[in-house]
Amino acid sequence: MDEVTEISEDDKTFITPYLPSGAIRDDDAANERPFVTLTYACSMDSMISLSPGVRTTLSGPKTKSMTHYLRSNHEAILVGVGTAIADDPSLTCRYPRGNAPTAIQPIILDPQLRWDVQSSKAVTLARKGESKAPWILHAESASPRCISDSAWEYIPVPDHVSTGVPASQSQSRLQWVSILRVLMQRDIKSVMIEGGATVINDLLLERKMIDSVIVTMAPTWLGEGGVAVSPSPIFKDGIRVNAACLKQTAWRQFGDDAVVCGRLV
Amino acid sequence: MDEVTEISEDDKTFITPYLPSGAIRDDDAANERPFVTLTYACSMDSMISLSPGVRTTLSGPKTKSMTHYLRSNHEAILVGVGTAIADDPSLTCRYPRGNAPTAIQPIILDPQLRWDVQSSKAVTLARKGESKAPWILHAESASPRCISDSAWEYIPVPDHVSTGVPASQSQSRLQWVSILRVLMQRDIKSVMIEGGATVINDLLLERKMIDSVIVTMAPTWLGEGGVAVSPSPIFKDGIRVNAACLKQTAWRQFGDDAVVCGRLV
Numbered sequence: 001m002d003e004v005t006e007i008s009e010d011d012k013t014f015i016t017p018y019l020p021s022g023a024i025r026d027d028d029a030a031n032e033r034p035f036v037t038l039t040y041a042c043s044m045d046s047m048i049s050l051s052p053g054v055r056t057t058l059s060g061p062k063t064k065s066m067t068h069y070l071r072s073n074h075e076a077i078l079v080g081v082g083t084a085i086a087d088d089p090s091l092t093c094r095y096p097r098g099n100a101p102t103a104i105q106p107i108i109l110d111p112q113l114r115w116d117v118q119s120s121k122a123v124t125l126a127r128k129g130e131s132k133a134p135w136i137l138h139a140e141s142a143s144p145r146c147i148s149d150s151a152w153e154y155i156p157v158p159d160h161v162s163t164g165v166p167a168s169q170s171q172s173r174l175q176w177v178s179i180l181r182v183l184m185q186r187d188i189k190s191v192m193i194e195g196g197a198t199v200i201n202d203l204l205l206e207r208k209m210i211d212s213v214i215v216t217m218a219p220t221w222l223g224e225g226g227v228a229v230s231p232s233p234i235f236k237d238g239i240r241v242n243a244a245c246l247k248q249t250a251w252r253q254f255g256d257d258a259v260v261c262g263r264l265v
Numbered sequence: 266m267d268e269v270t271e272i273s274e275d276d277k278t279f280i281t282p283y284l285p286s287g288a289i290r291d292d293d294a295a296n297e298r299p300f301v302t303l304t305y306a307c308s309m310d311s312m313i314s315l316s317p318g319v320r321t322t323l324s325g326p327k328t329k330s331m332t333h334y335l336r337s338n339h340e341a342i343l344v345g346v347g348t349a350i351a352d353d354p355s356l357t358c359r360y361p362r363g364n365a366p367t368a369i370q371p372i373i374l375d376p377q378l379r380w381d382v383q384s385s386k387a388v389t390l391a392r393k394g395e396s397k398a399p400w401i402l403h404a405e406s407a408s409p410r411c412i413s414d415s416a417w418e419y420i421p422v423p424d425h426v427s428t429g430v431p432a433s434q435s436q437s438r439l440q441w442v443s444i445l446r447v448l449m450q451r452d453i454k455s456v457m458i459e460g461g462a463t464v465i466n467d468l469l470l471e472r473k474m475i476d477s478v479i480v481t482m483a484p485t486w487l488g489e490g491g492v493a494v495s496p497s498p499i500f501k502d503g504i505r506v507n508a509a510c511l512k513q514t515a516w517r518q519f520g521d522d523a524v525v526c527g528r529l530v
Contacts, residue, residue, distance in 0.1 A: 043507070044480065044525075045495035046310040050505045204486055215309065217482070219527055221469055223498040223508030230310035233488040240315045242308075243488030251518040258516040258523055260309075262484055 003061070004068045004094040011066065014252045018212040018261040019073045020190035025211060033180035035190040038203050039070060040229060041216040041257075047226035048197055053086040056226075058218040062255035068095035070214065074192040076105035076183065081115050083196035084108045088121045092131045105188065106134040109199065111174050113142050117152050126151040137182065139174060157182050176202070176209045197227050204231040204244040207264035213246060217258045268326070269333045269359040276331065279517045283477040283526040284338045285455035290476060298445035300455040303468050304335060305494060306481040306522075312491035313462055318351040321491075323483040327520035333360040335479065339457040341370035341448065346380050348461035349373045353386045357396045370453060371399040374464065376439050378407050382417050391416040402447065404439060422447050441467070441474045462492050469496040469509040472529035478511060482523045 016022035020035040041058045042048050049056045059067065071077055071093040079089060091106035106122050108115055117123055117136065125131040133151050138144065140156040148154050157174050183191060193199060203210055231243040246262030281287035285300040306323045307313050314321040324332065336342055336358040344354060356371035371387050373380055382388055382401065390396040398416050403409065405421040413419050422439050448456060458464060468475055496508040511527030 044311060044511075045493065045508075047495070050507070054505075217525075219511035219514040219525060220507045221494075221496055221509040223505075224495045225498050226495075226505075228310065228495075229486075230312070230489045230491075230493075231486055233490050240319075240488075240491075242315070242485045243310075244486040246309075246484035246521075249484040249518075249521045251516060251523040253516040256511075256514045258525065260482075260484060260523065 004065050004096070005061075006096060007062075007065050007069050011252070011254070012069070014250060015066070015070070015214070015259075015261065017248075017250075018214055019070070020211075021073060023211055029208070029211070032184065033177075033209065034076070034183050034188045035074075035211050036180065036209055037070065037074065037190070037192045037212045037214060038200065038210050039067070039192055039214040039216075040195050040200050041067075041218065042229055043218055043220050043222045043226075045221045045223070045226070046229045047222035048195060048200075048229060049086070049227040050222050051225070052082075052227055055087045056222065058220070059216050060218070060255040060257050063216045063257045063259060065095070066254055066259060067216070068093055071095065071104055071192060072097060074104065074190045076107050076188045076191040078107040078109060078191055078193045080196050080199040081108060081110040082198060083194070084110065084115050084120070084122075086196070090125060090131070091122050091134065092125060103132055105132050107183070107191070108134055108136050109174070109179065110136050111139040111142065111157075113138050113144055117146075123151045137174070137179060155182060155186075173202075176206050180209060197229055200229050201231045204229075204264070205234070207244070210264050212261065213264060214259060214261050216254070217260065219256055269330050269361070270326075271361060272327075272330050272334050276517070276519070277334070279515060280331070280335070280479075280524075280526065282513075282515075283479060284335070285476075286338060288476055294473070294476070297449065298442075298474065299341070299448050299453045300339075300476050301445065301474055302335065302339065302455070302457045302477040302479060303465065303475050304332070304457055304479040304481075305460050305465050306332075306483065307494055308483055308485050308487045308491075310486045310488070310491070311494045312487035313460060313465075313494060314351070314492040315487050316490070317347075317492055320352045321487065323485070324481050325483070325520040325522050328481045328522045328524060330360070331519055331524060332481070333358055336360065336369055336457060337362060339369065339455045341372050341453045341456040343372040343374060343456050343458045345461050345464040346373060346375040347463060348459070349375070349380050349385070349387075351461070355390060355396070356387050356399065357390060368397055370397050372448075372456070373399055373401050374439070374444065375401050376404040376407065376422075378403050378409055382411075388416045402439070402444060420447060420451075438467075441471050445474060462494055465494050466496045469494075469529070470499070472509070475529050477526065478529060479524065479526050481519070482525065484521055
């Protein structure tokens with residue numbers, strides 16, 4: 001496991017305007033949902049993994065430390081069930097803050113309850129008292145096979161009911177507005193959403209749900225057929241247009257990688 | 266047309282180690298082929314265009330100026346026939362150097378002679394004396410329908426003869442070693458290769474043919490189905506590995522975009 005070290009003051013100055021504590025927020029958004037930072041690490045060809053289900057190391061040690069610094073500035077961290085299954089992530093914050101680790105709330109977005117909770121690293125850590133008990137957000141219509149425990153908690157989210165959305169899709173997806181409302185009700189004031197590709201591609205098209213976007217880019221090409229970040233195409237008057245754009249963009253080199261921060265236009 | 270302005274001394278210092286004049290070269294490579302810089306502009310999702318054949322503006326004015334500064338440091342600029350047809354590019358250098366424009370040799374890689382030479386912008390500019398006459402590199406086995414002119418020149422390249430390559434592919438592709446040998450014979454000491462996707466994806470896997478890679482990244486996502494830069498997947502002992510990697514990497518922000526420079530590992 002790479003060591004997580006303190007980042008420099010210059011690095012902090014760079015990232016501060018995009019953090020919950022440093023960003024200026026729209027009042028309406030602040031009343032309705034937590035501060036949401038969308039973040040991921042990708043290759044030059046926008047891949048987050050060589051193949052579905054394969055954990056692929058992309059960030060170097062400097063961006064790794066930066067990611068943990070980011071986590072230390074958020075109350076919760078959220079990943080989709082695909083990432084939870086593929087990576088079995090710890091979802092902890094290892095950024096050094098005095099003597100105590102920063103307690104961050106791990107959240108798994110698992111509408112249809114596919115994740116094997118009990119054998120997961122996140123739950124093992126919670127049992128040992130080394131992290132908070134993860135929350136599993138699922139569709140209200142799906143029923144957990146076991147009950148919540150001191151090491152995990154099932155939280156139902158009202159299902160997405162929408163005309164025009166195929167039944168199969170509405171069953172497996174939840175609306176972000178509902179997800180974030182549930183987090184707000186639980187007093188989560190900031191959440192860092194880290195992936196995977198399905199979650200990221202959805203959220204890049206939900207600009208009203210996102211306050212900051214922070215992407216780490218590694219100078220490598222994984223090649224065709226990897227797991228790509230690229231949102232669905234967007235058409236205006238029948239003509240393809242850019243799917244998403246950043247404004248107030250800032251780039252900075254961290255080791256061999258770059259970090260780009262911005263806000264969705 | 267965006268104005269091309271001088272780039273700052275800091276910008277020049279950043280880019281110099283990756284230029285033909287500033288880079289340290291392997292002696293063998295220097296004797297066998299020109300200095301080759303592979304360069305392209307892409308979105309966050311590694312797309313160079315919204316759809317095949319659609320010219321998509323990605324770089325802002327600052328990276329545009331940087332691209333023309335790069336051109337002014339090379340003797341030739343090369344694009345594939347797909348880009349020549351889709352974009353009808355000028356292939357000139359507009360970077361200000363004293364009073365005279367920098368004369369750069371435009372080259373179209375057109376193995377099967379698909380490009381409509383006579384109506385192209387590059388030939389129109391050459392007729393007016395505003396640029397050099399473009400060279401059209403084609404497979405020796407393909408016959409031009411007209412002869413060379415003062416405004417363009419056909420140059421045959423020995424065909425790729427290789428076992429294991431399907432006939433259809435060997436007919437439409439030329440080997441890079443043959444292409445660069447032809448340029449060397451014509452006394453081209455440096456060439457900037459600017460696209461399109463087919464050319465870039467090929468060359469990212471030909472690390473012995475490339476001295477520098479310079480990529481401009483714009484903070485936008487074009488979305489699925491665009492024209493992507495992503496090389497063919499590479500397997501080692503049956504396991505997928507990264508297709509290409511950069512070393513000696515340097516990143517710098519130019520306006521809202523970033524430029525990343527490096528050398529293929």
